[in-house]
Amino acid sequence: MKGQKRIRDYGIRIGSMETGRLNSITDVQGVHVGHCTLQGDDINTGVTAIKPHQGNLFREKVTAASYVINGFGKTMGTIQLEELGTIEAPIVLTNTLSVGTAHQAVVRYMLQQNEDIGDTTGTVNPIVCECNDGYLNDIRGLHVKDEHVLQALEAAGEEFLEGAVGAGTGMTCYGLKGGIGTASRRILLGTEAYTIGVLVLSNFGRKNDLTIDGFKAGQLIYRLDKEKELSSDKGSVIIVLGADIPMTHRQLKRVCKRTAAGLSRTGTHFGNGSGDIVIGFTTANKVKHYEAESFIGIRALNEKRIDEVFRAAIECTEEAVLNSLICADTTKGRSGHVIHSLKEYISEIALNK
Amino acid sequence: MKGQKRIRDYGIRIGSMETGRLNSITDVQGVHVGHCTLQGDDINTGVTAIKPHQGNLFREKVTAASYVINGFGKTMGTIQLEELGTIEAPIVLTNTLSVGTAHQAVVRYMLQQNEDIGDTTGTVNPIVCECNDGYLNDIRGLHVKDEHVLQALEAAGEEFLEGAVGAGTGMTCYGLKGGIGTASRRILLGTEAYTIGVLVLSNFGRKNDLTIDGFKAGQLIYRLDKEKELSSDKGSVIIVLGADIPMTHRQLKRVCKRTAAGLSRTGTHFGNGSGDIVIGFTTANKVKHYEAESFIGIRALNEKRIDEVFRAAIECTEEAVLNSLICADTTKGRSGHVIHSLKEYISEIALNK
Amino acid sequence: MKGQKRIRDYGIRIGSMETGRLNSITDVQGVHVGHCTLQGDDINTGVTAIKPHQGNLFREKVTAASYVINGFGKTMGTIQLEELGTIEAPIVLTNTLSVGTAHQAVVRYMLQQNEDIGDTTGTVNPIVCECNDGYLNDIRGLHVKDEHVLQALEAAGEEFLEGAVGAGTGMTCYGLKGGIGTASRRILLGTEAYTIGVLVLSNFGRKNDLTIDGFKAGQLIYRLDKEKELSSDKGSVIIVLGADIPMTHRQLKRVCKRTAAGLSRTGTHFGNGSGDIVIGFTTANKVKHYEAESFIGIRALNEKRIDEVFRAAIECTEEAVLNSLICADTTKGRSGHVIHSLKEYISEIALNK
């Protein structure tokens, strides 16, 4: 976004469904995304924050679900998310060794906004996700601080950059520069249109496995490449899925699970060393912290209509990964490591596809 | 029921909550239970059927959940139950080697009632649960036939026998005669009263572990006993939980999980060889097979009120196990094996408690 | 096999790894597969049996795991499989309404082979899996009988047919004739070569989603097709994965989970109405029923080497699905329904790919 050339701008259209206005998770009404990028010398890291809505999230929780594709990861907050089926704090993404810091920052942010937490009511459950950017970033330096998390939260809006930005600054995907990518789809259910969007933090995959809309781009890149070294399939990917479709936790979890199919179409084998985690929410069916009634009315999807939602989740995920690659610039980082951008190969790929 | 002397009739009151009218799972409006008992020579087995409501269950499914306490068991149908959160056929209990037969019988029963199944619509998912009654029953003889399942289904009503009857005919629990037991509790949520009930098929536990309302009855029995042999903690227990409380699948699953606490208060260690499975449903929030709308309205419990439901599930389970014991008569079975009734010890227990 | 022309014979090579001798699950030493096919008038159904080894499986269980990709299915036996991590009876595949019959037949078969079951030792846990062949088969007729299961068990050997045979006789996959398919891969781990194989019962997918090695074959077929009707993504797929690689239950479960990536590369969205179940076993680390020792030595894979096993599982699954399609002949069945073979389109696909 924000003037960046995305995968569709190269004539590559994933799937058949209509996109949202921005082709972004922020097409889901109320969802905002913000970054804080840290760069300099050996530092290539940052924070990305996703706010599910613009009200008080602790007081009006969103229905949520998570799914672990491969669990070699350190994401925090999913135990409670799964038990209660809600998210009550912004979702924050950062590097693996900074999740504790990010957690602490979200706690401070939530305490500031809610005087009741830890005083007259219970505590709060931050959702913090991560990938390991240690190849390009001095991850041992623990450069992410409280204020960077707050900056990402404050920067959150409808339009945001993709690629090597925020938590994606130092990430590597299919041996190329990865990072933040997003996409969305519109779905007609009954007489109304709904939106589903995905944001990925991409940091997984082996270079010669990269597949673009069925084309084995990675093998071409590998042949073009001078370096000829095979990366291994490790690193992780975080998938945040947002929707405005009325669903229960169980239904939403089924949708989250489908994102794995989108990932796998980009070529991955869900390597052992990868933490592949999905966090999903819907802005329908909000749950009040101070609910006075004994029972609450919610709306559930007629499960026979869920196939289109599955398809949309898969299309979004595949496209979001490709956007994360094509928007990311070649990056030089820690110890002189360089990771090249997909942009350097895209015209060759377009010729051969 | 039906004139049987139950654990409360011996002055033992489990917990503090009010019971339903019959203190039975059938206190949940519409739930019926029926038995078919097979006895003679080496045969001590049977079938118990639970119908969640009296309409067409395939066309009006009940919201459901399951929970595996210990999975050394052969219960059928839980994969789909968990994926879709519904039950669409009566729940049938029988012996371990007859689950296939019972499954086939339920299929026939459902095909007869629904001409669309397997023709113009999909198939059907029977729920068949089991315990191993091989100590008292010639289980290798495969004596349960299609017609016995149908007889149990046809016999289903509000009042039913407990103890050594139906699927419970040959079961052994804490080294004593076990089988079918039930109990229920009433809960006030908001301004309305709701009912939760549990039916157990008890076939687990080691004799000297039996605990009755905190009293180590098993150790007393063990001392009184001439035989002095220690049974091992294997066999299995099936717990069927019914309610009329509006809940989602996720909430109901949490309630199902609590029944383990009720079981453990009767003294069990959830032995390796035991298949301890919980099947739960609520008659609120029915799901139509031919739903025309894209979205359906359902009611969910305000989760802050769920503690009373947890407590009720635990009380019901503990009491249902004790009812299964105290209602069961001493039984002689395969190869002359004899399993004694708790009744033989209950006055001694009452004196010492 | 047995002279059938498979997907490789059309020049389509899935992945980069070496296949086993037969490119079949039976390349895993000791694994045998047998079919019983029922065909005539409205009948198109059958049974396929997989034996993990040729000894007494109850006395020497194989280490096993399962994974539910989508749970709209009626597979039996996975609760115990997951709790104990073993399989102790042949795996049997058939149609959805015949799983009870198949279960009963396997019980009889196991009782006959093991006089101790249900007498001096516990019971047995059959693994029965299914797909719904109701479009081509009179599934309401319940045509599968005990003897058909036994015939499949007796027919089991190293070489077996693929396509519209055994349990695959009436199955439909991507709107084309599906059924049984298999593939295998060889892996060098340390100094030794190991084998992993997959057998699928394919009955899933929407016609225009079919993807063959990245090529959107389904869209081509859809354009070529006169009928132009869109099938929906329901039906199910069963994936049986066998290996001779020393792994624990946990490791094997991780491998089972990867087969979903292989499936998704053939184009599926894991539709709501599909029961997509994986059953995996390894012939290494057998578990004795009458183990005398308190502890047993087993061998586990160094988890850093598991990526190659993941890759092999994915390649096998993708190729097995394609083999199930290309080996299946056009089939006419119930009510005159006809499902065409991929063979009718393959030359056109080869031209356009």
Next chain:
Amino acid sequence: MKGQKRIRDYGIRIGSMETGRLNSITDVQGVHVGHCTLQGDDINTGVTAIKPHQGNLFREKVTAASYVINGFGKTMGTIQLEELGTIEAPIVLTNTLSVGTAHQAVVRYMLQQNEDIGDTTGTVNPIVCECNDGYLNDIRGLHVKDEHVLQALEAAGEEFLEGAVGAGTGMTCYGLKGGIGTASRRILLGTEAYTIGVLVLSNFGRKNDLTIDGFKAGQLIYRLDKEKELSSDKGSVIIVLGADIPMTHRQLKRVCKRTAAGLSRTGTHFGNGSGDIVIGFTTANKVKHYEAESFIGIRALNEKRIDEVFRAAIECTEEAVLNSLICADTTKGRSGHVIHSLKEYISEIALNK
């Protein structure tokens, strides 16, 4: 320990198995426990650290498993623990809002000890568990700092205090002062003796539910009490289980699950608002970070012997909870809140039991 009067010293013996030398988790060879206690004015909080062995835990990981009894909790690190079946960093317990801080401190501690982490090898997965001590502690003040975590780690040894100490300083259990408690059991498996131990951080339960060895102590306390207010069943409990028994991840997970039975015997209903999490490890079957071999030999328990391990886990858990209560002194904290010690009632209980 360290001269504290424990529940056995009041004549209350839980279960029938033999305890270890110290009746502590540290009876498992190599396990050390340390506290850092923060107290003053409104502050009642702290940190407790458990080291599974005294070597380099990152280089020699322990086989591990976790189990969520009720997931209203914020424990970190279980996603990877479950995927890989190992623990590679000390387990740290603290208050709910300080888990981020504790995570960061463990990261620093591990980076200092391992120069390869985040440089030439991957990252590290801290296990941080929590309960909410907000009733007695100014939890909003975020008083736990990095150095307190390091102090707890440095203080770790075989003998340690129980009750209102370390992470237990501000915890409340059954309306009484709770905190840290421990217990152990010895088991003969084959010809050798093994040890299993449990450490709890207790912060759950409603006052009148407390059950001590079957006796409804809570009801007595409630009658004796002047205040007569009913606490609700929220707060959480963390259960850390250590053993030296050769087991696989799957077996250990089964053992972890049994601790719920021990908990439930103390009277809890696993309330909605409670995060009840179990972390288990065995010092047998260590996993090397730099394993050179493709396969590793491990020892597994003959599953038929696992019942005694289940029983031990249950006995340890029940006794550890009681030790956490009886060792804790009456504590005055935030806003003048006072929580009384079980000691004030124990003689009355002993008289009535």
